[in-house]
Amino acid sequence: MLSSTPEYFSFIVLVFFAYWLLRRNRRASVILIAAANIFFVAKWGWIYLLLIPAASTVDFFAGRAMGKTEARAPRRLLLATSVLVNVGLIVSCKYIPLLTGTWAALTHSSGAAVHWVLPLSLSFYAFQSMTYTIDIYRRDAKPTTDYLAYLASSAFFPTVLAGPITRIATLLPQWAKNDKPLTPEEGSRALFLIGLGLAKKFLIADYLATNLINRVFDLPTLYSGGDVLVAVYAYAFQLYYDFSGYSDVAIGTALLLGIKLPVNFNSPYRALNIADFWRRWHISFSNWLRDYLYFSLPGKRTTVWPYLNLVITFAIGGLWHGASWTFLIWGLLHGAGLAGFRLWQKFTGGAKPAQKNIPPPSFAVRLAGGLLTFHFVLFAWIFFRSASLDTAMQILGQIFSFKYSFENTSGPFLMVLFIGVAAHFIPKRWFDSSLNLFERSPVLAQAAVLTLLTVAIQYVATTGAAPFIYTSF
Amino acid sequence: MSKSEQITVIIQQLSGKEAAPAPDEALFESGYLDSFALPDLIGELEQKFSIKIPDSDLSPRKFESVDRIVEYLDSHQ
Numbered sequence: 243m244l245s246s247t248p249e250y251f252s253f254i255v256l257v258f259f260a261y262w263l264l265r266r267n268r269r270a271s272v273i274l275i276a277a278a279n280i281f282f283v284a285k286w287g288w289i290y291l292l293l294i295p296a297a298s299t300v301d302f303f304a305g306r307a308m309g310k311t312e313a314r315a316p317r318r319l320l321l322a323t324s325v326l327v328n329v330g331l332i333v334s335c336k337y338i339p340l341l342t343g344t345w346a347a348l349t350h351s352s353g354a355a356v357h358w359v360l361p362l363s364l365s366f367y368a369f370q371s372m373t374y375t376i377d378i379y380r381r382d383a384k385p386t387t388d389y390l391a392y393l394a395s396s397a398f399f400p401t402v403l404a405g406p407i408t409r410i411a412t413l414l415p416q417w418a419k420n421d422k423p424l425t426p427e428e429g430s431r432a433l434f435l436i437g438l439g440l441a442k443k444f445l446i447a448d449y450l451a452t453n454l455i456n457r458v459f460d461l462p463t464l465y466s467g468g469d470v471l472v473a474v475y476a477y478a479f480q481l482y483y484d485f486s487g488y489s490d491v492a493i494g495t496a497l498l499l500g501i502k503l504p505v506n507f508n509s510p511y512r513a514l515n516i517a518d519f520w521r522r523w524h525i526s527f528s529n530w531l532r533d534y535l536y537f538s539l540p541g542k543r544t545t546v547w548p549y550l551n552l553v554i555t556f557a558i559g560g561l562w563h564g565a566s567w568t569f570l571i572w573g574l575l576h577g578a579g580l581a582g583f584r585l586w587q588k589f590t591g592g593a594k595p596a597q598k599n600i601p602p603p604s605f606a607v608r609l610a611g612g613l614l615t616f617h618f619v620l621f622a623w624i625f626f627r628s629a630s631l632d633t634a635m636q637i638l639g640q641i642f643s644f645k646y647s648f649e650n651t652s653g654p655f656l657m658v659l660f661i662g663v664a665a666h667f668i669p670k671r672w673f674d675s676s677l678n679l680f681e682r683s684p685v686l687a688q689a690a691v692l693t694l695l696t697v698a699i700q701y702v703a704t705t706g707a708a709p710f711i712y713t714s715f
Numbered sequence: 716m717s718k719s720e721q722i723t724v725i726i727q728q729l730s731g732k733e734a735a736p737a738p739d740e741a742l743f744e745s746g747y748l749d750s751f752a753l754p755d756l757i758g759e760l761e762q763k764f765s766i767k768i769p770d771s772d773l774s775p776r777k778f779e780s781v782d783r784i785v786e787y788l789d790s791h792q
Contacts, residue, residue, distance in 0.1 A: 377776065380771075380772075380774050380776070380777075382774055382776035382777060383776075517749060518746070521744070521746060525744070529743070529744075532743070532750050532775060533774065533775050533776065536750050537750070537753075537773055537774055537775065542754055542770060542773050543754045543757075543758075543770065543773075548750070548751055548754070552750070584751050
């Protein structure tokens with residue numbers, strides 16, 4: 243059940259009404275969400291009926307046991323058990339199918355069985371669950387005694403497919419407050435975010451993908467350098483609108499139940515440097531990498547290791563997207579970029595301008611920084627999107643052939659791309675004003691806007707419910 | 716100068732930002748701190764408040780806001 247399908251929205255409507263009907267009975271409403279979570283993942287395969295409750299139960303009891311002892315050895319053992327279970331889920335969902343597929347190709351036998359058994363990647367579930375036990379181990383959070391609230395949080399259905407990765411410690415207290423009614427402003431904001439997310443997905447991301455990007459990345463040598471270059475630029479915006487659209491739908495869905503999720507994107511292509519980019523792009527993931535991977539590595543206070551740890555962290559982050567050279571290169575590029583930027587800051591004193599009386603950067607410097615950052619990110623996206631290293635090299639070969647023509651770049655495509663670029667760079671206050679206007683509008687006007695959006699999606703969308711890109715990770 | 720004010724000054728110096736962070740402001744999300752600045756902050760806190768912070772406590776959650784840092788220092792001094 244993808245979160246862009248009518249089936250998903252029928253499911254939300256049912257859960258929404260049942261949840262608020264039960265809101266005075268906290269236990270019943272939490273049971274409902276726990277059941278909705280299990281139903282949601284079970285729609286992907288019956289095996290999840292067993293996997294999710296089993297993994298959640300291990301983490302819940304590991305957390306409780308950690309809370310009862312101060313001894314280091316048992317706490318470490320309990321944490322290791324939890325990490326092993328969750329990393330095991332990621333490996334079995336993502337890498338065993340790959341390994342069996344490779345083995346099948348090598349031995350000319352059938353390796354499709356595991357794909358069939360585990361159609362849904364549980365990596366976002368695993369990341370979210372690990373926040374619970376690692377926080378307890380580090381004494382950054384206390385274990386809960388409420389098993390049902392834990393089940394409602396760990397596999398919370400709006401986040402389980404592709405985040406935003408939300409710390410369980412921030413979700414758990416929110417179930418205790420669910421006797422507070424949903425305000426009209428919160429309801430309007432939730433609908434606005436869901437509508438915005440669908441518009442981003444169907445009106446921009448899918449349109450760009452279908453009308454040039456997918457074809458170019460499938461067979462780049464059939465296209466001129468100009469068309470390939472446009473497709474690469476467009477991909478940066480397709481990925482942003484696809485993933486931030488997904489995040490908006492997830493955040494809006496959770497808000498309909500009175501649950502607040504963290505923001506996942508903040509105009510990432512406005513970043514002035516690569517460190518700034520990672521504070522704006524897939525924020526919940528970069529925070530997770532920083533909090534739970536980078537700070538778990540040794541040598542935090544040494545001179546050299548922090549730089550190497552950045553590269554290691556992002557290499558692992560890259561490989562998490564898939565076991566391929568392209569994702570590894572993407573991760574290494576970002577890790578090396580961040581380490582290089584930090585080194586540059588160290589030698590130029592850019593990290594501490596106030597101490598050294600360096601004036602703030604001029605507009606020209608900020609513009610140059612922004613353009614350099616964007617094109618670095620764009621270069622790395624080529625590897626991220628390409629199916630293989632050969633394809634990435636073909637894309638680069640076409641771009642640097644300098645034979646530019648634009649036979650396959652249509653006017654409507656450029657118009658949608660332009661709208662996407664312009665919408666990304668609009669001032670934040672414009673977005674906030676639109677949201678406020680929607681919130682303050684009468685219900686009928688809100689319904690009219692959402693109906694118009696539905697009609698526009700029906701008119702423009704030609705691909706049906708294409709999966710959100712990040713649900714495959 | 717209160718503990719909270721002293722911490723605020725350290726963070727301003729480390730980040731190079733003139734504006735002071737609010738006591739409950741998320742220091743990492745708002746760009747005051749990053750993964751490299753945290754060990755620097757720990758070093759400054761150790762020096763200023765004469766405490767030893769173990770490596771195992773180098774977790775962004777413990778130092779995610781001025782309030783949290785005050786809370787940490789109060790429980791370790």
